[in-house]
Amino acid sequence: MQKKILKQFIEFGIARSIIVLFVIVLFILAILKDMQIAELISDSLARIGRNGILVLALLPGVRGGIGLNFGLPLGIICGLIGMLVGMEFDWTGLSGFVSALSIAGGLGVLAGWGYGVLLNKVKGQEMMVGTYVGFSIVSFMCLLWLLLPFSNPKLIWALGGKGLRVTISLADYYPKILDDFLSFSIFNVTIPFGSLLFFVLFCFFVSLFFRSRWGRAIAATGANAQFAKANGINPNQTRVWSAVLSTVLAAIGIVVYNQSFGFVQLYTAPLLMAFPIIACLLIGGAEVGRATITHVILGTVIFQTLLTIALPVTSAFIGGDISETARIIISNGIILYALAGVKGKTA
Amino acid sequence: MSLVLELKNISKSYNGNPVLKGISFALQKGEVRAVIGENGAGKSTLMNIIFGMPVIHQSGGFEGECLIDGHVVNFQKPQHAMAAGLGMVHQEFMLIPGLKVSENIKLNREPLSSKSFNRFLPGKLKVIDNEQIHKDSLKALQKVGMDLDPDQLIKGLSVGHLQFIEIAREVDHQNLKVLVFDEPTAVLTESEASQLLNTIRHLAKDLGIAVLFISHRLDEVKEIADTVTVLRDGELIGNYRCEDLDKKEMARLMVGRAVNIRRDQEQESPNARQNIMTLKNFSVRMPGENLQDIDLEIKQGEILGIGGLAGQGKLGLANGIAGLMPASGNVIFEGQAFSLNDPKQALQNGLGFLSEDRKQTGLLLDESITHNICFTASHVLGRFQNRFGLFDQKQGKEWAQKMIKDFDIRCTGPEQHTRRLSGGNQQKVCLARVITANPKLLFVSEPTRGVDIGAKKIILDFLRSLNQQGVTVVLTSSELSELRVLCDRIAIVASGKISEILLPEDSDERFGLAMAA
Numbered sequence A: 001m002q003k004k005i006l007k008q009f010i011e012f013g014i015a016r017s018i019i020v021l022f023v024i025v026l027f028i029l030a031i032l033k034d035m036q037i038a039e040l041i042s043d044s045l046a047r048i049g050r051n052g053i054l055v056l057a058l059l060p061g062v063r064g065g066i067g068l069n070f071g072l073p074l075g076i077i078c079g080l081i082g083m084l085v086g087m088e089f090d091w092t093g094l095s096g097f098v099s100a101l102s103i104a105g106g107l108g109v110l111a112g113w114g115y116g117v118l119l120n121k122v123k124g125q126e127m128m129v130g131t132y133v134g135f136s137i138v139s140f141m142c143l144l145w146l147l148l149p150f151s152n153p154k155l156i157w158a159l160g161g162k163g164l165r166v167t168i169s170l171a172d173y174y175p176k177i178l179d180d181f182l183s184f185s186i187f188n189v190t191i192p193f194g195s196l197l198f199f200v201l202f203c204f205f206v207s208l209f210f211r212s213r214w215g216r217a218i219a220a221t222g223a224n225a226q227f228a229k230a231n232g233i234n235p236n237q238t239r240v241w242s243a244v245l246s247t248v249l250a251a252i253g254i255v256v257y258n259q260s261f262g263f264v265q266l267y268t269a270p271l272l273m274a275f276p277i278i279a280c281l282l283i284g285g286a287e288v289g290r291a292t293i294t295h296v297i298l299g300t301v302i303f304q305t306l307l308t309i310a311l312p313v314t315s316a317f318i319g320g321d322i323s324e325t326a327r328i329i330i331s332n333g334i335i336l337y338a339l340a341g342v343k344g345k346t347a
Numbered sequence B: 001m002s003l004v005l006e007l008k009n010i011s012k013s014y015n016g017n018p019v020l021k022g023i024s025f026a027l028q029k030g031e032v033r034a035v036i037g038e039n040g041a042g043k044s045t046l047m048n049i050i051f052g053m054p055v056i057h058q059s060g061g062f063e064g065e066c067l068i069d070g071h072v073v074n075f076q077k078p079q080h081a082m083a084a085g086l087g088m089v090h091q092e093f094m095l096i097p098g099l100k101v102s103e104n105i106k107l108n109r110e111p112l113s114s115k116s117f118n119r120f121l122p123g124k125l126k127v128i129d130n131e132q133i134h135k136d137s138l139k140a141l142q143k144v145g146m147d148l149d150p151d152q153l154i155k156g157l158s159v160g161h162l163q164f165i166e167i168a169r170e171v172d173h174q175n176l177k178v179l180v181f182d183e184p185t186a187v188l189t190e191s192e193a194s195q196l197l198n199t200i201r202h203l204a205k206d207l208g209i210a211v212l213f214i215s216h217r218l219d220e221v222k223e224i225a226d227t228v229t230v231l232r233d234g235e236l237i238g239n240y241r242c243e244d245l246d247k248k249e250m251a252r253l254m255v256g257r258a259v260n261i262r263r264d265q266e267q268e269s270p271n272a273r274q275n276i277m278t279l280k281n282f283s284v285r286m287p288g289e290n291l292q293d294i295d296l297e298i299k300q301g302e303i304l305g306i307g308g309l310a311g312q313g314k315l316g317l318a319n320g321i322a323g324l325m326p327a328s329g330n331v332i333f334e335g336q337a338f339s340l341n342d343p344k345q346a347l348q349n350g351l352g353f354l355s356e357d358r359k360q361t362g363l364l365l366d367e368s369i370t371h372n373i374c375f376t377a378s379h380v381l382g383r384f385q386n387r388f389g390l391f392d393q394k395q396g397k398e399w400a401q402k403m404i405k406d407f408d409i410r411c412t413g414p415e416q417h418t419r420r421l422s423g424g425n426q427q428k429v430c431l432a433r434v435i436t437a438n439p440k441l442l443f444v445s446e447p448t449r450g451v452d453i454g455a456k457k458i459i460l461d462f463l464r465s466l467n468q469q470g471v472t473v474v475l476t477s478s479e480l481s482e483l484r485v486l487c488d489r490i491a492i493v494a495s496g497k498i499s500e501i502l503l504p505e506d507s508d509e510r511f512g513l514a515m516a517a
């Protein structure tokens, strides 16, 4: 039994243990400074529910052998379009939210399919090409956001301008529709029940999917494409599926994210979204070639909690706002660390 | 005589499972010592310890002492072991396909040009002497008895050649004292293997290099070794002089009981039966193993052997039918046209394939034994699935347990990942996976490669009993003796054609001629 615990600790990894320790220290500091612990925990929970599905969206890519999906912005854009279409027609509340999810999912299938076909042409360089795809689609959409024929005054620039606004409030549509669903408070901690439930449900479905024949074919391709081929699987096909799945989940993920956040952010906002999301998964213990649902959940919890409490605690001590810089340093540092780790092993 | 390598009481465990318990022996200059034992007995682990391979340190090091020239050593990296005069010819080739033969041989030890400007260049930027590379590698190739152009690219050479280049690379070390071979002949044909044995003898007797030699082929051990170390389940059974043991005795020491591989006598003539598969103008494009326009009939219920030298095309047949290598021609299976280049269709029609390349094609290394064994049946036939179409863990595990028992797979349980298994046990997992899908026509390539003599008997007996249950078997093997033990007819492939179809009782000369055709 003890051996098992020790083994699990080793598997948990030194880097991750340090980060968890750091989070605990931050909590203790927060208590010492008499800060609102309940509020910090509520914020952390809200962020976990908000980001969870986006992190989950990386899983099919890693399992299917296309690596960390740096092309996440592609799915995010699909999600944004899904939301905007419904908002243009003033679909609000549940119907607005559901229509956003469905349009997002549908677009995600199309975009993911094209993306997968592209990735098949650049085997071995998926992550780099994915990054370029992400950047290109965001720049391209910067143009389209200006040109698309949206006319709802809540969406376009005031004073008769043309084009969509940079930030659009969801206040009249479905703000926190999931966060507030069956949400409750204990010890002053607000539990965003709907969002967490949604996240857990999706994790459950994805893990079931990977126990199905289809999912196992995808995972086998990622693990050993030659093996997959010998077992009658077409590796090019399964790689496309994993790209589709990842893109669809990203599209759904951003809808969930935005309802909780309360705003839709356009233009360059999706550009850098992939990086902190990827950091989440890696902090959870995933590697470029291996990721599990546990990694997804653990990583989201650790990283989002860290981000939430690091800001107020450090600014309470240092007296300045270093949050954004810290976030960028931490997330990109983790990605670099993980990628370097991979190189180290194969060399 | 002087001792070059001495092991004292070496013990090692992985995650608390002991795999070596108190192994000791000493190796003298010019001595050839064979290390034999069943699959999973700990032979490779012992070599990894001597060599300081990273797996050993990552899993908590080892106990006991390893001495070289009388000094205790504990290499942290293989590079240190090489610097101290150890060389290892790995089971998996570590050559760079895009480089020339000579560049591979001299990799990391390139001689520097003696031109004067070279003195002024900083270390890593010094210019290399290409002529010297050419000369040195030619010398090394001659030492191992290979007649090969050092300027040729590695890409496209046969496995046999690669093996010799790998050895030449080690021999090129100036101060080479001990050379370790981990199953060097497993991938070679018999004639190549005997050339290798000559080379080893030359290295030991004429150059005074001490050799550690791991092999499951006891004939070779008998032929080449001076001394024999026998391991069983990680324990040292004993160190013997080779002339004191005969082959039977060796097998008995390894396995703990007597083993005999013999041909059953009653055989019926296969010609009376109808064809299960007919090939016409069948060609396969497989690098190094091309087949051109062959015609072949596979009879219902027979065991057909495919033999021949490496690089002649015998591996192309199974890979072509399996759809893993581009194939063309006219194939009829059970009276119907068979669609080529479609692995899924082939499997669904009831064909089974055991690839000769277990690591690349045969295994999911980071999945459990259960998942590996059930994969083909579950994916192609939809077995091991519960009502919701999900993989049924319980059913799969039960089946895996049965297979582990039937094939005597040495493991910690069905949950163990196949990466952690010894080579021979990985092979058994592959075979278990293939037969789990209940094929009607089974293509097996090199099924006993790297498998110990006890397990070899299990596998061969198993193939025979499958055959008695009505499965047609096409066995591709580089071991003629194995083909003769099992097959009804043996087709010999030479230069991409079938040169002759022989019977197992035909003379060695006829087989030799057919192979050389």
Ligand SMILES: Nc1ncnc2c1ncn2[C@@H]1O[C@H](COP(=O)(O)OP(=O)(O)OP(=O)(O)O)[C@@H](O)[C@H]1O
Residues within 6 Å of the ligand: B014, B015, B019, B037, B038, B039, B040, B041, B042, B043, B044, B045, B046, B055, B410, B411, B419, B420, B421, B422, B423, B424, B425, B450, B452
């Ligand atoms: N990396 C590893 N982690 C855990 N166990 C291992 C590892 N490598 C080998 N083992 C175990 O150690 C034992 C000895 O394995 P080893 O590879 O030394 O056998 P071997 O004698 O070389 O067998 P073979 O003839 O099949 O190659 C086996 O039971 C194997 O399962």
Ligand SMILES: [Mg+2]
Residues within 6 Å of the ligand: B043, B044, B045, B422, B423
């Ligand atoms: Mg071995």
